[in-house]
Amino acid sequence: xxxGYQQRATRILQRINELASISEEPAVITxxxxxxxxxxxxxxxxxxxxxxxxxxxxxNIGNVRGRLVSSSANAKTLVIASHIDTVVNAGxxxxxxxxxxxxxxxxxxxQQQVSLPFHLELIAFCDEEGCRFHxxxxxxxxxxxxxxxxxxxxxDAAGNTLQQVIGSMGGDPGLLQQDAIPAEEWLGYFEIHIxxxxxxxxxxxxxxxxxxxxGQKRIAITFTGEAGHAGTVPMTKRNxxxxxxxxxxxxxxxxxxxxxxxxxxxxxxxxxxxxASNVIPGEVTITxxxxxxxxxxxxxxHKQLQQLGLSVCERRTIKMSWQAVQETEGVSCDDTFNQLxxxxxxxxxxxxVKLVSGAGHDAVAVAAVAPVAMLFVRCFKGISHxxxxxxxLNDLAAAVEVSAAxxxxxxxxxNRG
Ligand code: HGY
Ligand code: MN
Ligand code: MN
Numbered sequence: 263x264x265x266g267y268q269q270r271a272t273r274i275l276q277r278i279n280e281l282a283s284i285s286e287e288p289a290v291i292t293x294x295x296x297x298x299x300x301x302x303x304x305x306x307x308x309x310x311x312x313x314x315x316x317x318x319x320x321x322n323i324g325n326v327r328g329r330l331v332s333s334s335a336n337a338k339t340l341v342i343a344s345h346i347d348t349v350v351n352a353g354x355x356x357x358x359x360x361x362x363x364x365x366x367x368x369x370x371x372x373q374q375q376v377s378l379p380f381h382l383e384l385i386a387f388c389d390e391e392g393c394r395f396h397x398x399x400x401x402x403x404x405x406x407x408x409x410x411x412x413x414x415x416x417x418d419a420a421g422n423t424l425q426q427v428i429g430s431m432g433g434d435p436g437l438l439q440q441d442a443i444p445a446e447e448w449l450g451y452f453e454i455h456i457x458x459x460x461x462x463x464x465x466x467x468x469x470x471x472x473x474x475x476x477g478q479k480r481i482a483i484t485f486t487g488e489a490g491h492a493g494t495v496p497m498t499k500r501n502x503x504x505x506x507x508x509x510x511x512x513x514x515x516x517x518x519x520x521x522x523x524x525x526x527x528x529x530x531x532x533x534x535x536x537x538a539s540n541v542i543p544g545e546v547t548i549t550x551x552x553x554x555x556x557x558x559x560x561x562x563x564h565k566q567l568q569q570l571g572l573s574v575c576e577r578r579t580i581k582m583s584w585q586a587v588q589e590t591e592g593v594s595c596d597d598t599f600n601q602l603x604x605x606x607x608x609x610x611x612x613x614x615v616k617l618v619s620g621a622g623h624d625a626v627a628v629a630a631v632a633p634v635a636m637l638f639v640r641c642f643k644g645i646s647h648x649x650x651x652x653x654x655l656n657d658l659a660a661a662v663e664v665s666a667a668x669x670x671x672x673x674x675x676x677n678r679g
Pocket of ligand 2: 345356357390455623
């Protein structure tokens with residue numbers, strides 16, 4: 263016999279699958295900011311919001327926003343959100359799970375004709391991953407009033423600026439400020455997201471409470487040597503930029519792998535300029551992603567790795583440029599919200615697990631202006647950013663049950679005034 267939560271989870275899963283079928287490439291899931299597939303996915307989510315009876319719009323940067331207005335005077339706004347952009351060759355739950363559970367929660371509130379002491383805004387953020395412009399949280403920065411207009415000049419690999427891409431989607435970059443929710447109007451922010459790590463899976467527990475989100479730094483590093491003929495330049499006379507990059511990458515792995523405080527360091531992209539199989543690479547650019555919950559440790563590792571890069575390059579007479587592309591401090595989730603979320607988890611009969619998120623989330627951008635809370639959902643072996651990302655139906659049902667209990671406790675709390 264399926265419970266009401268399992269029926270709701272089944273419908274949520276159907277929507278997750280339908281959204282996942284919209285991709286830039288056949289047979290994989292890729293929906294990066296501003297592409298046709300991304301726009302098509304946004305319109306599908308907007309249709310669902312409209313059908314649910316929400317006042318729906320796509321804002322100037324491309325966030326899909328559905329609002330359920332409260333009749334209470336001076337009501338503030340609670341945002342339930344996550345993102346619908348993806349990495350390349352992504353899983354189908356990272357982002358959409360939080361948006362579509364949020365949609366279900368709001369549909370239920372409408373169906374039960376619950377009178378809300380606060381406005382509820384469901385948001386599908388447009389660019390949490392930062393795959394196209396390497397700066398994450400573009401959509402959430404806009405609604406939090408934290409968007410730096412210098413970002414509009416950022417260029418993607420094809421030389422398109424963010425300004426142009428926003429315009430291509432019908433947005434007006436000059437109106438981004440107006441899309442912010444004013445700081446004084448915020449009640450808070452709630453995001454449901456897969457854990458993307460192994461803790462809940464290993465503990466065999468469906469949901470977890472997030473206490474904090476780690477800080478991260480993204481750096482673009484360019485190694486410049488000298489291009490040359492693969493068939494004539496002796497090995498001892500080469501300034502091979504790719505070999506220097508490779509030596510540095512292995513140094514990064516050694517440094518992070520032996521670091522006493524679980525530093526996470528990843529080189530996710532390598533670009534060889536004018537690459538050809540018979541040319542000694544003259545210029546190579548890599549991206550380095552550094553994560554740690556402690557800002558001081560993150561900053562000192564960043565400095566040490568830059569030094570390591572310089573010494574690798576000195577030994578090889580290679581020039582190195584080191585450019586920080588994005589830096590976000592870690593944030594803590596709100597204690598009051600977490601107390602209510604903790605009670606919702608326990609009232610629903612689940613063991614309480616508290617976790618720090620190594621992955622970044624839009625909650626990081628919103629934490630600058632509002633209290634944030636996050637609920638993690640177990641995913642298969644903690645795998646994510648990978649097409650084998652998976653969530654069991656019963657875990658989806660558990661997340662619906664706990665989230666609904668949490669929202670109801672917020673309604674009770676603010677109805678009491
Ligand atoms: O990279 C991250 O932590 C997130 O998935 N954007
Ligand atoms: Mn995500
Ligand atoms: Mn992600």
